[in-house]
Amino acid sequence: MEFRRIKKIIQFDTAGWIAISSMLLCGLSGFLLAIPYDNSRAYESILEMLLFNPAGNLVRNFHYWSSQLFFISILIHLYDHFSKSTESNIKNYRTWLILCISLVFLGYEMLSGFILKGDGAGLQAERIFASLLESIPVAGKILVSAFAGREDHWQMVYVQHLATGTIILFIGTYEHVKNIWPKLKSIVIVFAGLLLISLFFRAPLGFTGSNQITGPWFFLGIQELLHWTSEPRYLLLLFFVSFFLLIFLPKLGIKGIKILKRMFFAGGILYLGLTLLVFFFRGNDWQWKNSSEVGSISEAAFIYDPVDFSLPKSMLVLSDKVKTEGCLVCHSAMKGLSDSHQPASTGCFACHRGDPFSSDKLKAHKNMILVPGNFSNVRQTCGTQNCHREISERILSSLMNTAGGIVRTDRKVFGEAISQKDSDQVENIGHSAADNHLRNLCAGCHLGIEKRETGNATWLDRGGGCNACHLQYNPGAISSLKKMRSKDPLMTAEIHPAIDIQVSNDRCKSCHSRSGRISLSYEGWNEINLKPSDLSDSVHFKILPDDRVVEFVQDDVHHQKGMNCIDCHGSYETMGDGQHPLHEEDAVKVQCIDCHPGNIPETFMLGNLPDRESQMIAGLRKYRPDTRVVLTADGNRPLVNTLVDSLNRIFLTNKLTGEIQESKHISPACYKGKGHQRLACESCHTAWVPQCIGCHNSYEKSTIGIDMLTGKPTSGSWIEYAGKNFGEPPTLGVKVDGRKQIVPAMPGMILTIDKETFAKGKGSCFLRLFAPASGHTTQRIGRSCKSCHNDPLAIGYGRGVLKFKAPGSIGKWTFEPRFAQNGNDQLPEDAWTGFLQEAKAPWSTRTGLRPFTVGEQRRILEVGSCLTCHEDKSRVMELALEDFQQALNKRCKFCLKQQ
Amino acid sequence: MRRLTNFMDKPIVLSRKSFVKIIAGICTGSFLWSWYNLSKDQVQKENQSEFRHSEDISLGISYFGKYFLYRTKDSVVAFSTICTHAGCRIGKSNSGILQCECHGSRFDAATGRPLKGPAIHPLRQFDCRFDSRTGEWIVKLQTPKDQPA
Structure with missing residues (x-):
């Protein structure tokens, strides 16, 4: 009994009369809305209603919701007629024709209402509509002019929405029903319902400049179809075919009408499915929605936002300028x-x-x-x-x-498979021994x-x-x-x-004070194995916020000149260039020779920057477009903070302070003779690099660790036990990358990984891997000849005493290591290769980096043997640098030969 | 006064309904004619718009609403920002690829060619020439004479 009563209340009238009630109310509210709405500044005027004009807001909500009710009621009304075959009650074919045309105008009214919001989606909807109309042969342009107007100018759309569309809908209704006045009860109930919804739920408004363009809900299916077809005119054809079938429906026989109605019904269901698909699964740029995308309020069908009439007037002051x-x-x-x-x-x-x-x-x-x-x-x-x-x-x-470089290196060290693609992203790592090692020790950076x-x-x-x-x-x-x-x-x-873009060095430290520790090295600090409580000297030592202790060694010459990390490393290095570099050295394009060339630098006019981001950055930094700047030798990237004058002198602007200083060309000694042609600048000018030897990594099942990727605790953790730390000149090695180049290297991983303790691992392994050293401890004066040719650490033997003994006329090199041999490979703990021995692979964390071969060692030591008597800058050594063979030919009877 | 007759010399009787129909037809025709001319005028006016830019246009894309310019070391070309698929305005881009927000088409900014569907037609190229007299690049919103429309 109760159910019947509720049903009776709900079904207070037919869908047709509800449609007429809502149409009348929609028309009335539309006239009221025309007062605060300004079609020349549509979006702003609606925003002003939402923010400052509660009455306008309410009227707009009412207009929107009444139009929705009208549209839905019409659809239900159509379904009712078609399902009961009562459309045959329309005996006058002219009435049928007018109703069909009215239906088209109903769609137009709904779409033009959406366009008139003036937001990003409205603008694009207008363009799509205009484009579809324009593709109609012969009449296309006139129809665009009549119903879509000019782009960004909705005078015509507004006129047609307000006048033509409304009049035609009223004519259609009157032609159909011969009466446009519903029962008072119906109109009161519809009014009350709409008012209630309008008081609490806001009519949608999107954003300008949004890249999430969908359209009104009834347009979503069309949008999806448009996405799948390259020829939108087919959709137009489909529309016209459907329209003409509808027009000629009464002319068909009973069977034809039945088939046609079934087709319409199937089409309607399909369209509804497409609409729901788009509503829930389409995101920005019509791509499938990412699961992590937060729902935008523009997507919501119902936005709960009660109209607030109690806004204090004093708050409603917003300058015209904002x-x-x-x-x-x-x-x-x-x-x-x-x-x-x-x-x-x-x-x-x-x-x-x-x-x-x-x-x-x-x-x-x-x-x-x-x-x-x-x-x-x-x-x-x-x-x-x-x-x-x-x-x-x-x-x-x-x-x-x-963090792909770290992931690849770690997996390589653990003997796990590595790829060169996106799977080597830290966020995609799994739970293998290497990946858990990363999770416990590295994945936070x-x-x-x-x-x-x-x-x-x-x-x-x-x-x-x-x-x-x-x-x-x-x-x-x-x-x-x-x-x-x-x-x-x-x-x-x-x-x-x-x-802003004023990124200080401190920003880099939280990550780059670890592993290669370049942030610390650049400022001259080397991490050592001391506890804060062990310190007595506060001048040469410092305690970092995470209780690590660092000792001052020597800071980089660029740091001494006040330069910052971002002065060298621009946006395409730090934020990537869209490529997938394997390691840091693939991502860093700037080189010493870019600012310190040996000849005329390659330059580029700042005003010709190829991309808007770089132009914007140059503009923000107030660099003049007619400035000639340095172009990097690798990658042809303009260094925007440089300036090359008419004499080809290079000046560098400090990005944080604006201070300008000259960047000197390299010394002729750097490229003099054949001897050092293969040396990278860093080989000579890197003063020191942090070196840690004898690390040990093991998995402790009983230790509570932390998964740095998720921030959650883990039962069991990889623990790293550090060995000895040194801040000393780097070892040198050979980088084979098309050509051979002598580069600095440092112990990357001389360690024992105890995989036996890890549930999924198999046994422990020992590795002696060196890594390319990017020291960031550059000094103006390069290393001395002896510091390379007579230094066991530089050649790769590790620390110790390297002597050239001469019992007779033939000299002989001997080496006494400082550290004991490691039982795993019988080499001193800090060595990269054995004394006058060929190294055994694997020897590096990188492909293409190796220690010196025996032949190379002998050649280095042969120069070293000369240096035991001759000074670095002596005439003999100058000649040796220019042509070593000629220098050897000039040996006198007192010169010793190397064994 | 002579009465109007048809070819069989029978008098033509103009009923009130016929008269209204004729008047309505004339009115409708006049209305459509006026509308056509107004629209034509409007379209022509829009297409004849001319825009000038100084010589120092940035390399790569410069976006100007209805069109964008793409400058290489040797030339400057102008393309419409209207997607050739369904008429949406393609979004701004800093790289060499332009994306349509509406249906996901992508275009090569240097050539206007579609890189990804649903669009299959290249962006409309506009006439862009250098005026050596004034030292300016002139963009006309019409297809260059040496290009197919």
């Missing part, structure tokens, strides 16, 4: 951001999302993104179409995000690690996506943050942390 966003009603006084991210022009929504159409605190902050820089958010924040999309795409394949809280990143914080480098808290911002956290109601002076 972007129209609800957020700025409260946050327009925000300071601290750089010019390119000023809230007045950028707003808050572009970075933090939330709801920019509401000035209510709770509603505005709903779905807000606290840390926009995290890569899981970046497609909606920093990486949107109008911001930094290109960078956000290429940074994902950069080594700082993938990559940009993809999420920053969860606001506040300045410290040395112990790693990751954070874009924020890892570009977010800077000054004291004012820290103070504001404290007030915000204390929920201080009197907080008025808000200071946002700066987001």
Whole structure:
């Protein structure tokens, strides 16, 4: 009984009369809406309604919801008639014809209403509509002019929506029913229902510049079909065929009508399926939605946003000069951001999302993104179409995000399979012995690690996506943050942390103070095996925030000159160039010779920068477009902070201070003679590199570790026991990469990995692998001749005493190692190769890097034997450098020969 | 006064309904004629728009709403930003690839050729010539004479 009563209330009238009621109300609300709506600034006028005009907001909601009810009621009404075959009640064919045309105009009214919002999706919908109309032969252009108007100018659309469409719908209705006045009860119930919905649910509004273009819900199926077809005119053809079939439906026989109605029904179901598919699964650029993409409020069909009539008038002051966003009603006084991210022009929504159409605190902050820089958010924040999309795409394949070099090396050391592709990304690693080793010890150092809280990143914080480098808290911002956290109601002076390109060296330290430790080395510090409590000298030693102790050795000459990491390493190195480099040396393009060439440098005019990001960066740094800058020898990348004058002198601008200093050309000694032609600059000019020998890695089942990738504790962990640390000149080796080059190397992994203790591993292994050394301890004066030719560490034998003994006329080299032999390979603990022995593979963490062969060792030592008597800069050694064979031919009777 | 007759010399009787139909037809025809001319004028006006740019256009893409310029070391070409698939405006890009937000088509900015569907036709090329007299690049929103329309 109760059910019948409820059913009776719900079915207060037929779908047809509900449609007429909602059409009348929609028309009425449309006329009211025309008062605050301004079609010449459509989007802004709607935003103003949402933010400052509750009555306008309510009317707009009412207009929208009544149109939806009208449209849906018409569809139900059609279904009712077709299913009961009561469409045959329409005896007058002219009426049928008018109704068919009215249906087309109903679609037009719905679509033009969507266009008139003026948001990004509306703009694109207008273009698609115009393009479809234009493809109609003969009348295309006239139809575009009549119904779509000019692009970005909706005068015609507005006129047709307001007048023509409305009039035709009323004519159609009257022609059909001969009456347009529903029962009072019906109109009251429909009005009350619509008012209730309108009071609580907002009519949708998208964003301008969004790269998520879908369309109104009834258009989604068409959009999907458009995505699958290269010829949109086929869709138009389908529409016309359907339309003409509908027109001629009454003319068909009973069987024909039945078949046609079934076809329409099947088509309707298919269309509904397509609509749902798009609604739930399509994302940006019509790609399948990423599971991590947060739902945008523009996607939601129902946005709960009660109309608030109680907005205090004092709040509703928003300068004409600022972007129209609800957020700025409260946050327009925000300071601290750089010019390119000023809230007045950028707003808050572009970075933090939330709801920019509401000035209510709770509603505005709903779905807000606290840390926009995290890569899981970046497609909606920093990486949107109008911001930094290109960078956000290429940074994902950069080594700082993938940590691919570390993953490959670790897997190689553990004897596990490596690939050259995306599977070697730290976020994709599994749970093998190597991958667990990474999870326990290395996986924290990559940009993809999420920053969860606001506040300045410290040395112990790693990751954070874009924020890892570009977010800077000054004291004012820290103070504001404290007030915000204390929920201080009197907080008025808000200071946002700066987001800029002034990336200080400290930003690099949290990750680059480990492994190769270049951040520490650059400033002259070498990590040693001491505890903080062991220290007495605070001048030469320092305790890092993570309690590691470092000792001062010697800082890099570029550091002494005040240069920063970003002065050499530009955006295409740090944020990647879209390629998939295997290791750091593949990603770094800048070389010493770029700024210190031996001849006329390759240059490039700054105004001709090939991409907008580089142009933007150059603009932000206020570099003049007519500046001639250095082009890197490797990769042809312009170094935007250089300047080459008419005399081909190179000057370098410090990116943080703006200080300009000359960068000298290399000394002629560097390329004099044949002797050192194969030497890389770093071989001579690297003062020292951090060297750790005798590490041991084992898996301890009973130790609680941490999975740095997930941040969760693990039962059992890989533990690294460090050996001895030295800050001494590097060992030299040969890089075979097409040509042979002498390069510095350092112990990469001289270690024992105890895989036996790891459940899935098999036995322990010993490895003596050296790695290419990028010391970042450059000195102006290169190494002495003796420091290479007479030094066992430089040649690869390890530390010890290397002597040239001469019992007779034939000299003989001897070597006494400082460290005992390792039982695994019978070499001194710190050696790379045996004294006058051929090394046994594997010898390096990289393909193409090897220690000296016996022949090469002998040649080095042969020069070393001369140096036992002759000084580095003596005439004899100068001649040896130019032509060693000639120098040998000039040996006198006192010269000893090498055995 | 002579009465109007048909070819069989029978008098033509113009009923009120016929008269209204004729008037309505004339009105409709006039209306459509006016509309056609107004539209034609509007389309021509839009297509004849001319834009000028100084000589120092950046290498790569420069985006100007209705069109973009692509500069190489040797030349500057102008293409429409309207996707040839369904008429959407293709998004801004800093690389050499332009993406349509609506249905996912991609175009090579240097040649306008589609790299990924659904679009199969190249972007419309506009007339872009260097005026050595003023030292400016002139873009006309019309197909170059030496290119097929």
